[in-house]
Amino acid sequence: MSTDQLAEQLLELALKSGAEAAEVFESRSLSRTVFFEANRLKQQMSTQTEGTALRLWCSGRPGLAVAYGPVDAIALVEKAIALSHLNQPDLLGLAEPQCQDFYPDLGQSVPVEQLVNWGEQAIDWVRVAYPEVLCMGEWDCEAESIRLLNSKGLDCGYTDTTLSCYLTAEWVRGDDFLSVSDGQTLRGDLDVNGIVQQLLQRLEWASVNATPAVGRVPVLFTAKAADMLWGTVMAALNGKQVLEQASPWSKALGSQVVADRITLFQQPEAGPYSCPFDDEGIPTQPRVFIQNGVLESFYTDRTTGYLLGMGTTGNGFRPGLESYPTPSLFNLLVQPGTRSLEQLIAQLDNGVVVDQMLGSGAGISGDFSINVDLGYRIRNGEIVGRVKDTMVAGNVYQALKHGVELGSDAEWNGSCYTPSAIVEGLSVTGRNDN
Numbered sequence: 001m002s003t004d005q006l007a008e009q010l011l012e013l014a015l016k017s018g019a020e021a022a023e024v025f026e027s028r029s030l031s032r033t034v035f036f037e038a039n040r041l042k043q044q045m046s047t048q049t050e051g052t053a054l055r056l057w058c059s060g061r062p063g064l065a066v067a068y069g070p071v072d073a074i075a076l077v078e079k080a081i082a083l084s085h086l087n088q089p090d091l092l093g094l095a096e097p098q099c100q101d102f103y104p105d106l107g108q109s110v111p112v113e114q115l116v117n118w119g120e121q122a123i124d125w126v127r128v129a130y131p132e133v134l135c136m137g138e139w140d141c142e143a144e145s146i147r148l149l150n151s152k153g154l155d156c157g158y159t160d161t162t163l164s165c166y167l168t169a170e171w172v173r174g175d176d177f178l179s180v181s182d183g184q185t186l187r188g189d190l191d192v193n194g195i196v197q198q199l200l201q202r203l204e205w206a207s208v209n210a211t212p213a214v215g216r217v218p219v220l221f222t223a224k225a226a227d228m229l230w231g232t233v234m235a236a237l238n239g240k241q242v243l244e245q246a247s248p249w250s251k252a253l254g255s256q257v258v259a260d261r262i263t264l265f266q267q268p269e270a271g272p273y274s275c276p277f278d279d280e281g282i283p284t285q286p287r288v289f290i291q292n293g294v295l296e297s298f299y300t301d302r303t304t305g306y307l308l309g310m311g312t313t314g315n316g317f318r319p320g321l322e323s324y325p326t327p328s329l330f331n332l333l334v335q336p337g338t339r340s341l342e343q344l345i346a347q348l349d350n351g352v353v354v355d356q357m358l359g360s361g362a363g364i365s366g367d368f369s370i371n372v373d374l375g376y377r378i379r380n381g382e383i384v385g386r387v388k389d390t391m392v393a394g395n396v397y398q399a400l401k402h403g404v405e406l407g408s409d410a411e412w413n414g415s416c417y418t419p420s421a422i423v424e425g426l427s428v429t430g431r432n433d434n
Contacts (some may be wrong), residue, residue: 006071007149013077015151019056019084019096020347025279026157027051027321031142034115039123039135044112053273053321054080060089067323093302093316094182094282097154103276107143107161107187110306115139115330118192125196126169130203137167139190146279154281162272163190168191169199178386179204180374180414181356185272185412202355202374210385211379212430218351218403219426220378221342223355228368228422229411230334231361233264234416237289239300239315243307246364250396252295258400260293263335264371273331273415280316280325287313289332301327306370329415336419337406344407344422346381352428353378354392362396369393372430384386390430 007024028050028287035202053066054076063084077127087354123135140163144294152229168184180202182195221229235249241247249257268274268284280302289297299315300308304327316325353376362368372390376383403424410419 006073007147008206009073010052010077011149011151013073014056014080016053017077017081019081021092021151022054022056023148025053025143025318026147029142029144031140032112032115033138033140034112034119036119036123036137039127041116041119044116051321053077055324056080057090057092058084060092060351061085061087062090062106062324063087063324064324069323077173081369091270091303091306093280094150094152095154095302096152099156099277099281101156102140103156103158105143105159105161106274107163107272109143109161110163115141117141118190120217122165122167122192122196123192129200130169130171132183132407133171133203135167135169137165139165140185148277148279148281156277156281158300160275162187165190167197167199168197168204169418171203176209179251180206180340184388187272189379201295203381208385208389209303212349212377212387212390212428213352214428216425216429218348218424220348220351220353220422221420221427222341222353222355223407223409223411223418224413226359226391226418227416228357228361228370229396229421229423230332230416230418230422231260231266231402232363233290233400234329234332235364237298239298239304242298243304244386249295255295256318257295258290258293259402259404261337261404261406262290262293262400263288264290265333265335266299266329266331267333268330270333271331271412271417273412274331278314278316278325278330278430279318280312282312282314282316284314284330288361296317299327299329301325303324330416331415333417335412336408336410338408339405341409341420343380343405344405344420345383348378348422351378351385352376352390352392353383356369366396366398368396387430390428392428394426399425
């Protein structure tokens with residue numbers, strides 16, 4: 001955490017220059033990354049960034065100025081004031097002191113040598129089973145420190161240290177090209193054996209090709225693919241989308257919106273994406289959004305919560321230093337089911353597994369059509385091979401209302417903790433020679 005007095009100096013200058021309120025947001029990060037290519041260590045890289053954002057209000061008009069690296073305090077204040085003159089009056093969105101000063105780091109840093117060792121170990125294990133594949137990957141340790149200071153007396157911060165890895169195996173068999181990828185983001189340690197076993201399982205399932213099941217057949221999204229479904233749900237729960245009447249659930253509080261097996265919530269202390277307070281200085285809080293299929297809450301920042309008449313939920317985050325806080329989820333957890341991925345597969349007589357996909361998600365509309373980059377055919381409760389030239393289409397909202405079953409294999413995919421999921425009502429198209 002920075003020990004200089006830049007933040008205090010910026011606040012003092014802003015208030016002396018005519019601002020009625022001001023806020024300083026500081027971000028400092030250090031990332032150490034090792035890269036592997038063609039089964040070998042290719043590069044080690046260390047990246048350090050420093051950014052400072054000053055937000056102030058002059059005559060009720062907000063102005064935001066950002067600087068990276070060394071900061072000229074006078075120039076930054078003058079820029080923020082100049083920008084405020086161009087904006088319309090807005091709600092003064094400063095938080096009163098509500099959280100403790102500085103929070104302990106929940107993560108643990110590891111040396112570059114450990115990252116290299118993990119990467120080499122993972123690649124060796126994969127190539128023992130499949131010596132013909134080419135592996136590439138990234139292994140990273142990143143520490144980010146946040147400090148938020150405002151003219152109402154708020155001064156708080158935390159340091160967040162996370163470990164992440166991404167491993168890809170490429171397999172060329174004549175004219176057939178296969179790429180299988182998996183990754184992790186955790187605190188303290190990485191489960192190298194876990195990611196290798198998942199990669200080996202996918203390679204085994206893809207060892208032969210199969211024709212896809214077509215028509216309206218059950219589709220099993222693995223944990224890493226299922227976050228496509230929850231991305232639409234996250235958009236529908238966004239208070240800004242509700243305020244603009246863009247969410248189909250804008251007037252559905254208290255109503256059944258998805259199948260009763262589905263419960264979604266956030267837990268501030270859960271997983272590598274835990275966070276003690278949002279970018280407006282509001283303590284984050286446990287919150288259930290959907291309970292047994294019933295919509296219970298949206299998520300908001302201070303401005304959106306005020307306009308909706310429900311207050312902030314502590315979900316005001318900046319997409320970047322140059323941006324104003326907006327409603328965002330720092331983590332979303334989907335309550336897992338009781339059956340393993342293998343048990344979900346075994347209960348299907350005919351279906352398709354989606355593990356990797358090409359194309360964007362459904363977005364707020366819920367409609368999607370994706371190309372299956374890596375998927376498998378299920379026949380009589382078993383995976384019989386990889387499917388190619390296959391597309392899956394449908395509507396997320398409709399699919400989540402009927403015939404949903406969730407697995408017990410939840411894992412973090414980005415900031416979403418999700419299990420695998422079987423959904424009905426989707427259309428599968430592809431070349432079928434049966």
